Each structure stands twice: as structure tokens, then as C-alpha cells.
Amino acid sequence: MLKDKVKIIPRQKLEDSRGWFLKVLTGKEEELPPRTGEIYITVANPGEMKGGHYHPKAKEWFTLLTGKCTLMLVDIQTGEKLSVDIDAANPITVFVPNNIAHAFYNIQNAENFMLLAYSDELYDKADTIMYSF
Numbered sequence: 001m002l003k004d005k006v007k008i009i010p011r012q013k014l015e016d017s018r019g020w021f022l023k024v025l026t027g028k029e030e031e032l033p034p035r036t037g038e039i040y041i042t043v044a045n046p047g048e049m050k051g052g053h054y055h056p057k058a059k060e061w062f063t064l065l066t067g068k069c070t071l072m073l074v075d076i077q078t079g080e081k082l083s084v085d086i087d088a089a090n091p092i093t094v095f096v097p098n099n100i101a102h103a104f105y106n107i108q109n110a111e112n113f114m115l116l117a118y119s120d121e122l123y124d125k126a127d128t129i130m131y132s133f
């Protein structure tokens with residue numbers, strides 16, 4: 001039966017005052033290859049920021065799906081800074097290596113932004129170090 005082949009996996013949207021967060025692929029789905037990462041969507045309300053930290057281990061790839069944001073990047077080893085303005089109307093994927101602090105600011109007053117992310121490591125709270133921008 002087809003219904004026994006496909007899987008419908010319940011997911012949980014985590015909401016807070018900044019917006020919401022949804023894990024799309026946890027990396028623990030049993031059909032995945034042995035070494036995989038995870039996929040999530042994070043949404044920021046107008047004026048809010050997502051991220052604001054760096055990961056000693058995880059590398060991430062980010063694609064803005066809707067809205068606009070300013071991505072602030074700091075190389076925590078050298079202190080070098082970079083700012084990237086992103087508009088979902090002109091799609092790009094940004095690769096952020098480990099040890100690069102990253103913060104996505106929703107500078108718009110009216111619109112949420114929706115960001116899709118792939119992390120090559122499964123979630124580990126100890127791998128997220130807050131960084132003051």
C-alpha cells in the first residue's frame with residue numbers, strides 16, 4: 001500500500017516574539033544516508049534578528065525565501081566584518097563556515113522574512129556561542 005511507503009511526519013512550529021522556527025529535516029529520519037545534516041526555516045518579524053551567534057563546528061547554507069534582511073558576519077578569529085544586504089526577489093545562497101558569527105536583521109518595518117537553512121551538523125546546544133554584534 002502506498003500509504004505504508006510514504007511517511008507523514010508531524011513537525012512543530014516553535015513561536016516566540018521574534019517570529020517562528022520550524023525544523024524541516026532533523027537529520028535523524030531513518031531513510032537518510034548515515035551522515036547528514038538538518039534543514040530548518042526561521043522567520044523574523046519586522047525589526048527582529050535571527051542568529052546572533054557562531055558555531056565552532058557547524059557550517060550552514062542560508063537562502064532567503066521571502067522578504068529582505070541584512071546579514072552581519074564577523075570572523076571571530078580575525079575580527080574581520082562583512083555585511084550583506086539580501087532581497088528574496090534576487091535569490092542567493094550564502095555559505096557560512098564554522099567560527100563565523102552571523103546575524104540576520106529584519107530591517108523592514110512591514111514584512112517578515114523567511115529564511116531556509118541547511119546545517120551540516122545535527123542540533124547541539126553546546127555548538128552555539130552567542131556573539132555580541
Ligand SMILES: Cc1cn([C@H]2C[C@H](O)[C@@H](COP(=O)(O)OP(=O)(O)O[C@H]3O[C@H](C)C(=O)[C@H](O)[C@H]3O)O2)c(=O)[nH]c1=O
Binds near residue numbers: 023050052102123
Ligand atoms: C536550532 C534549534 C532550535 N530549537 C529551539 C530553540 C529555541 O527555542 C527555538 C529557536 O531557536 P533559535 O533561537 O536558535 O532560533 P533562531 O534565532 O531562529 O536561529 C536559527 O536561525 C539562525 C539564522 C541561525 O543561524 C541558527 O543557527 C538557528 O538556530 O527553537 C530547537 O528546538 N531545535 C533546534 O534545532
